[in-house]
Amino acid sequence: MNWIRTKNNTKINLNEIPCLEIQELRKEIIKEQKRPVAFFGKDWGNERVRLFVVLADDKQGELLVSSALFRSFEKSYESLTQDIPAFHIFEREFYEDFGIEPLHHQWLKPVRKNQKDYPFFEMQGEEVHQVGVGPIHAGVIEPGHFRFMCNGETVYHLEIMLGYQHKGVENLILKHPSNQLAESIVGDSVIAYNTAYSNIMETLKDIKISNKAQLIRKLALEMERAAIHIGDMGAVAGDIAYLMGAAVFGVTRTLVINTMLEFSGSRFGRGLISTGGVNFDLDKEKIERAQKTFEKVEKDVERMAKTMLKNSSVMSRLEKTGTVSTERALEIGLVGMAARASGVELDTRFDFPDKWINELNVERKPFKGAGDVLSRFKLRYKEVLESLAIVRKCFKELEKYADEPVMTYSDNQYAKDAFAISIVEGWRGEVVHIAMTDNTGALTRYKIKDPSFNNWYGLALAVRNNGISDFPLCNKSFNLSYSGNDL
């Protein structure tokens, strides 16, 4: 057996994970032709490094895990990127962290460290010019450097240099594992990150949480998705100077996050989720009020989105701007919302379903995306409505479990020699957390993969051959996380 098959939120024994030679593992990965979910190393003592690979079998809802061991004298291997381009960012990260070089990698650039010698792709010519933007930007956003190679107004190539937010989160979690830390990693995906972290802790510690807690987590996740999508729709409207859209979506988003404030005391849901369940119960009164609010939200979003999509000046800005074709999206391994907008059906809510997908009768509705800003806008609109529908179903289902506790208290310790993966579909896409323990039952490796990690390169492709003045619009339609990439 060269792979061990596992599922989302399931613990496997570390010793059962096959350990192959790298050449063999490389062949296996190419043979499988599956989507990479994680590709990361772990210090294995005596200057050895063990490389873990997790591939997703989206059709079966299974995860394939395997590994390879690099002995102290093995400092390079033939890169996978040559055969499967989606590995490019994973191999860059692995090289940066462990110094093991993937040979013939097309472009081995730093991901988040070693910024001093960052190679930029350069163009030469009489009318070619470079425009550097950032790392400090106008407006309240995170730092990142963008360098455009332009000919006149047309962008030929965009280089994105990140890493300014690198703070060593993975190691911090090993030292001080806590929900507070987990939910602070990416500020706009509080619920997604905290759910993934809590799931993995509960898996490792064998804690079963109540149905009620599961439902509250689920509805919070969908509220987060709705709130951010509405906010981003407003931001897209703002970028094209369509004032009315920016104003209406801004107000509507506030309604959603203020409901979250009522539920948890934080507009972004900080402190709502905790290992073992959730910290706040929802009483009838709160639910009724929330339901009324969401009815209004739904109406407002629908009306505004329809008005916008009918406005020809808006359409002329959104249509065919920043296109990532389906082939390109598959090739570079886009995930989540950006992938769906490009016509790649990837949604871990349905690919790796929990029991509620069936019980609440939630169906995957296909979306025909062309990969442009308009598709991403329409997809967000569609997902807002779907999320609000799921929230409504969760509210209804909660009545059945009114007597259950929201929190399960337990003194369980981590299982020994365990390996667990938790995937949560945040609003951007799959948030992947992986944790490992050793034979004493201590947490030894915590790996996080944000959807932005895959998707930043998608943004670089999207702006090619677009006007440089359309970059902010493309950027806003993706709205990727700097912190999630830099970790």
Added chain:
Amino acid sequence: MLMKLLNLIILLFVPFLMMGVIKKTKAFWAGRKGVSLFQPLYDFIRLMKKDFVISRTTSFVFKTAPVVAISSVLAASLFVPMASGSALINIEAGFVIFAYILGLGKFFALISAMDTGSSFEGMGASREACFTTIVEPAFFMIIASIMALTGNFTFTSLKGILENAGSYGILITIFAVAALFLMILIEGSRVPVDDPTTHLELTMIHEVMILDNSGSDLALLTWGNSIKMLLISSLIANILIPAHFSALASTALYLFIIFAISVIIGTVESGMARIRMSHVFEFVFIMSSFALVVLSLVVARMFGG
């Protein structure tokens, strides 16, 4: 004399009010209360009190440009008839001087933007220069056509087109006013050409050129820009005000027209998105085509019988 004094007062205060009305209109459409009508004036005073920061890359050009820009706008304004219907300086072919004095101001704004060495500002300057080259001939075409029709080569000739040009008058008026309105949007860097409220440097035209200016320099540049909008609006008002109106009535109508133009600008800004940069040229060419229509109408009127 009194009317000339009135002109001066209008010149000093109405630009701020115009901006205030635009902001209020936008706030109204967005469902907000909006800032006070006088906020632009307060901002001007606040900025005038401030010191400025000057980048080390810049030369004397950067420091002189704001002064040249504001003086050129003020000088140009002397040639424009406002409420009174006659300008402070009323000479033949004043419109050529008007256009080129404004051009001087713009030239300095452009080289001052280039002077900062910033790639953003270079991009903004190149965009602005591009649009200006299309706007300028269109402007001349409109004004010169109207002047040819009346045989009076001062701005005063704008008055009474409606009455003097017979059946063509109404068409000439419509197209000239429409073209000049587009010119306000382009020269005043308003939506859909430019977005005055954006913080995204890559998408800016006018705003990015003054990105490095601060304090009183910034105040003067912003004021200059709003005066420019007032000047073009005044031309529109002069076309629209009937010649036989009394001084009082025409002043009232003048102020109303300026107010109405501001409201229309605010409404346009609220109701439509910005045009994609590559399509802005097409938008600017609408002004040129309107100007051509005016020219052909005048030719038809003069030689067609």
